[in-house]
Amino acid sequence: MDDRRPFTFYLLAGLMALFLLFLYGPMVIIYVLSFQGPDGGVTFPMVGLSTKWFGDILRPGQMADIPASFGRSLLLAALVSVLTVVLSVAAGLGFRRRFPGAGLLFYVAIASLVMPSLLVGFGISLGFQMLGLEQGLFTSALGAQLTWTLPFGLLTMFAVVARFNRSYEEAATDLGANAWQRLRYVTVPILLPGIIGVGIGAFTLSYDEYARTTLTIGSHNTLPLEIYALIASDSTPVLFAIGTVTTVVSFTLIGLTLAVVLRLQRRRSMRMA
C-alpha cells in the first residue's frame, strides 16, 4: 500500500488553515492590540506595551459604564438561562405526548428563529409603547431575548428527550415514585447533561445578543450595546481590552462547566469497587 498522501490532502489542509486564520486571525490581532502602549492607537504599530487600557475599562467613562453593563448582562443572561431551561425541559417532556395541535404549536414556537431579529425587537418595543409600559432589562429585553433562546432550547431538548428511554419513568412509577419524585430522582438526573447544555447555550446566546435587545433595552444598556456605543463614539484600544476580557470570561465559563461535568463523571466512576 502506498502511504504517501494524495495532493488533495495538502490542498484541503491548506484550505482548512486559511479558514482557521480567517476565523481566529482578527481576534488574535485584537488580543495583541489590547496591550497597546499608553500612547498607541487602534492600529499597528504597537507603541510599547501596557495594561493601561484594561484599567480604563473599570473607570466609568464619559461615554460608557462597562462594569455596570457587564453586571447587567450577566444578570440578564443568568435569568434568561434559568427561564429557558425550565420552559424547554417542561415543553420537551410535554411534547412526548402527541396532543392535538402539537405539530402546529411546535412550528409556531420555533418560527421565531427565522424572523428578522431587528423586527422582533421592534415589534416588542412597539407593543410596550402601545400598552404604555416602560421598557426595561427584565421586562421587554428579557422577553426579546427569550424569543431567541427558547426556540434553541426547545430544539435541543427535543433531541435530548427523543433519546430518553421512557421505561426509566415507568420503572420509577413501578417502584412507587410519585410524579414529583420521578422527575426529581430519575428524569432530571438522567437528562442533566442535556439540561446543562441548554442552560449554557441560552446563557451565551443572551450574553452577546444585540439585534433583539437594542430596541427593547430601555434606559440601561447590556454589555454588547455598551460596546457598540463605544465603537460608534470613540476609538481607543479600550475596545480591544474589552474584547480580550469578554473572551477570557467566556472561556472561563466553558472551563468551569467542563470542570463541573468532569467532576460529576469522576464522582460516578469513583464508586467503582
Place this chain on the structure above:
Amino acid sequence: MDPRYDVELVDVSKRYGATTAVDAISLRIPKASYCCLLGPSGCGKTSTLRMIAGHESISGGDVLIDGRNVTGLPPVKRGTAMMFQSYALFPHLSCVDNVAFSLRMRGVGKAERLRKAREFLDLVQLGAYAERLPAQLSGGQQQRVALARALIIGPQVLLLDEPLSALDPFLRVRVREELKRLQRELGITFIHVTHSQDEAMALADQMVMMEDGHIRQVGTPRDVFERPASSFIARFIGGQNVLTGSAGPIAIRADRCRLEPAGPGGVPASVVAVEYLGTVVRVALKTNSGEEASVMVPDHVYYAAPVEPGSGTRLTWSPDDEHALAA
C-alpha cells in the same frame, strides 16, 4: 373473589384507536406459579403484561390480583413488580442505590434501605458489585440487579417482559434456571412474556399461547406440545409436522415420524436437506403434495441408512401419534 388465583383476567381488552391489541381475554393464573405468555410479536402478550402491571390503561374488563380488583389502581398499589425488557436500571445510580430506590421513595432511612438493598443484591449474588454503576456491569449482571430491584418491594406477582432476550444464548440457559429457582424459593407468581417457545417450555407451569390479541390455548407445556389446539400453535411450538389428513389438518411430532423408503402406506416425499444436530439428524422433506415436513432421526438410526438430498422416500408414523387439529 377466588383466592386460589394470584391473577385473574376477566374479559380484558386493549384498544388503540381503531385497532384492538388484546380482545376480551380471560385467564386464571394459580398461586405461586410460573406463567409464560407466549406468541409472535404483535400478538398482545406485552400489552397484556403491561395492563396487569398498570402501565397501560385497560380498555375493557377487569384485572384481579389475589382476588382484589386492581383495575384503575396505580402500579404501586397492585402488589406487582415489573422487570423491563432493557431492565431500565437508572444509569446515574449505583447498583445498591438502584435496588434501594423503592425504599427511598417510601422514605426509609438511608442506613436501613442500604442494608436491605445489600441483602437483595446478595440474593442475586451481586453483593460485591454494590457500588458499581449499571454501565459497568455485564448484561447478565444488569439483569440480576433489575431482578433484585423488583423483588425488594416484596411483590406477590413479578412481571417479566422478555427478560432473557438481551442475553447471549449460553447465558440465557443459565439465567433461565436461576429465574425458575428464585420463583420456587420465593413462592410468588412470575408472569414471563416471551416469543421463544424454548424458554416457555423450559420454565412454565402454565403456558399461555397468544395470537392476534386472543388466547388460543392454555396448559402445561406438555399439554400444549402433545395436543396443540391449532395448526398455528403446532407450527409455533415447533418439532411438529402439520399435514393435511383425511379429516382436516393433523399434527405429528417430528421425532415420532420415520423414513421408510420401501414400506407401504405413509406419505411419499423427497429429501430437501439433511442437518446433523449431534444426537439427532434432521431430515427436511417436501411431500409430493407440496407440504413441508421434517423428521428427527436418532443419529445411529440415520447412519444405518443415510439419505441424500434429492432422493425419494416415504414419511410414516404410527396412528397413535397422529393428533387432529382444529384448523
